[in-house]
Amino acid sequence: MISFTIYPEKKSAAFRRIHGMNLAAPITHAGHCRVLSDHLRKLNIPQTRMHDCPLNNPGKMLVDIPCVFPLEHADPFKEENYIFGDTDDYFANTLSYGTTIMYRLGVSIDHSGFAHHTAPPADPSKWVEIASHIIDHYNNGWSNGFHYDIKYWEIWNEADTELPILWKGTWKQFIDFYCFAAKALKSRHPELKIGGPSMAKITSLNGSAFLDFLKGCRDQQAPLDFFTYHQYSDKPQKVIAAPAKIRAVLDEYGFSQTEIHLSEWHYHAGWGSQCDIGRQKKLQQEMVGPHSAAYLAAVLSRFQDEPIDMTHYYTGSTGGGYSLFSNFGEPHCGYYAFDFLNRMMETERIEATVDHPGTTVLAGTAPNGTIYILASCFKTDQDDLAFSLEKGDIRTKHWKLSVIDVDGEKRDLTKDIRFEENRLIFEKASGSMTVFLEFTKP
Structure with a gap:
């Protein structure tokens, strides 16, 4: 993961x-x-x-x-x-x-x-x-x-x-x-x-x-x-x-x-x-x-x-x-x-970390409070990607997940996403993926 x-x-x-x-x-x-x-x-x-x-x-x-x-x-x-x-x-x-x-x-x-x-x-x-x-x-x-x-x-x-x-x-x-x-x-x-x-x-x-x-x-x-x-x-x-x-x-x-x-x-x-x-x-x-x-x-x-x-x-x-x-x-x-x-x-930058050397992440907060996250997984193996907030229950927020998938298609993901221990998790296939994730207040 x-x-x-x-x-x-x-x-x-x-x-x-x-x-x-x-x-x-x-x-x-x-x-x-x-x-x-x-x-x-x-x-x-x-x-x-x-x-x-x-x-x-x-x-x-x-x-x-x-x-x-x-x-x-x-x-x-x-x-x-x-x-x-x-x-x-x-x-x-x-x-x-x-x-x-x-x-x-x-x-x-x-x-x-x-x-x-x-x-x-x-x-x-x-x-x-x-x-x-x-x-x-x-x-x-x-x-x-x-x-x-x-x-x-x-x-x-x-x-x-x-x-x-x-x-x-x-x-x-x-x-x-x-x-x-x-x-x-x-x-x-x-x-x-x-x-x-x-x-x-x-x-x-x-x-x-x-x-x-x-x-x-x-x-x-x-x-x-x-x-x-x-x-x-x-x-x-x-x-x-x-x-x-x-x-x-x-x-x-x-x-x-x-x-x-x-x-x-x-x-x-x-x-x-x-x-x-x-x-x-x-x-x-x-x-x-x-x-x-x-x-x-x-x-x-x-x-x-x-x-x-x-x-x-x-x-x-x-x-x-x-x-x-x-x-x-x-x-x-x-x-x-x-x-x-x-x-x-367009956001105010906030701190973000990732525990894998083949990935990068940026995060920021928009004026309306929406949190934007940009993550890059360059030529990584098949794995789960897990996103969490340091504070707050991630399950109480509205979210939108867009990716440039390993097949080169840009798509919004709505299925096969699960929540575990205050983390949003989905599976990434082997290859390269670019992720754009939004969390908004309910």
């Missing part, structure tokens, strides 16, 4: 909304966009990272510098050399459902094999000029623009891989480029947060790439208002442990005020060959199934008490296994886990 105990009279640290996303509702089809926007609105997403946007919006010139400023030889001071329309539409819709924006300056990943836009900028000063005009368009009204007050501006993505699909240069070249660009942008826009670099290899926390980047920023006195990294894994404890380790290294190198953002993450059981269709199909099915839902619920629950400032799930849109929705706009399991978590954020 796995036992969860809730302590309604013991207040805990306040919940933090750190459940950000990559990508917004795509704007390539108006009806589809409305459906996904309505779904995303319900999650109260605190921040949306704008990366890989053209890949999710075929035919649209979005976000990437080569999309917004397509003619590299053109004059960056002339308005007519910028194409803002598609990004304007995309941002307007994104902001309409209540989120904020992190703008990734640079380029999307390019799997085509050609990668025409991933080389280090030939003229870093011109690149900064273009980026600065993009900032002015969205924050200061330049070129019939807006006053969106976008605070977070990220420089590039996964250059530490030194892969041509991301960065056709060396890591040393990128560090120098980042330091130059970050200093220049910060001097022009001191009110903004400038950061990066969305490292892909952060799991090697003492590796030379991470330390060399920090040394470069320190020695060149480049701003690093927020540090971004990526982590794809099927081991929640590994992901949960990373922020504390990153915090220690940042502090050691003099970046004690730098925020930590996990700017891409998803349940991922391994990469393998992209050409192995059978393996990829199985992997993508697992990435949107019950393991994925329990995984993200576990990570975000534990992150409440870790030194991390924001996360960006990859992705909050459509797109195979890396998504919250099918290509038809149907929510995958992970969407409902985010919905459960969002409902927890």
